[in-house]
Amino acid sequence: MKSTPVDAALRAIESGLVVSCQAAAGNPLRGPHHMAAMAQAAAAAGATGIRAEGADDVAAVKAATGLPVIGIRKTGDPGVFITPTYADAESVVAAGASIVATDGTARPRPDGGDLATLIEQVHDRLGVPVMADVDSVEAGRYAHECGADLLASTLSGYTGPGAVPDAPDIALVAALVAATPLPVVAEGRIRAPEEARAAFAAGAFAVVVGTAITNPMEITRRFVTALDLPEGAT
Numbered sequence: 001m002k003s004t005p006v007d008a009a010l011r012a013i014e015s016g017l018v019v020s021c022q023a024a025a026g027n028p029l030r031g032p033h034h035m036a037a038m039a040q041a042a043a044a045a046g047a048t049g050i051r052a053e054g055a056d057d058v059a060a061v062k063a064a065t066g067l068p069v070i071g072i073r074k075t076g077d078p079g080v081f082i083t084p085t086y087a088d089a090e091s092v093v094a095a096g097a098s099i100v101a102t103d104g105t106a107r108p109r110p111d112g113g114d115l116a117t118l119i120e121q122v123h124d125r126l127g128v129p130v131m132a133d134v135d136s137v138e139a140g141r142y143a144h145e146c147g148a149d150l151l152a153s154t155l156s157g158y159t160g161p162g163a164v165p166d167a168p169d170i171a172l173v174a175a176l177v178a179a180t181p182l183p184v185v186a187e188g189r190i191r192a193p194e195e196a197r198a199a200f201a202a203g204a205f206a207v208v209v210g211t212a213i214t215n216p217m218e219i220t221r222r223f224v225t226a227l228d229l230p231e232g233a234t
């Protein structure tokens, strides 16, 4: 299986905090202007990289910060929705992403493609590393076999039928570190510095934090819920 070396973009995020600057539909902060400002704030405070969604946001974030960008394109589909196709990957790399993240599970992809082919195409045509967002050790092993350059715990808790857990899956980070030689990024529901520290202690190569830093709507909702206050219109 062909695989690019871990390149300068990966080294640039090693042992650092990557801030995910994403705003979904319905979030008033959606759009490149706000996401670039979020990214600038994160960069000014010491973030070593930014995760951003869609070509417009990737380009704006890159121009505003110059930091390495982990680019994704979300389709909103059920099942595989994080950068499912080569066209999605190409669009965010053309916009300035230096790493592409994609769903790294063995679930069927919407275009009928497979992960190994997608990774090979990204390596051959775009020359950037591929981060596989996985939900389990099995998926991590699969993504490794398919040629991924690094793994991330991003999808833990999001692929099964049950409710999304509250805590980050640090155990999965540790298990992925043990299961393959690939660098492992801790991502998903990391809300406190102690959780980020635990992820590094578990062997994480880098930590990605999104909602807890860049989503005031969700942060507000957590307070409102915890205080048992009436929820707002959204």
Ligand SMILES: CC(=O)N[C@H](C=O)[C@@H](O)[C@H](O)[C@H](O)COP(=O)(O)O
Binding pocket: 020, 022, 072, 154, 155, 158, 187, 188, 189, 190, 208, 209, 210, 211, 212
């Ligand atoms: C499951 C899924 O779609 N995760 C997405 C992946 O890009 C984002 O919605 C998350 O915000 C990101 O992973 C960072 O995680 P958190 O926001 O929990 O710190």
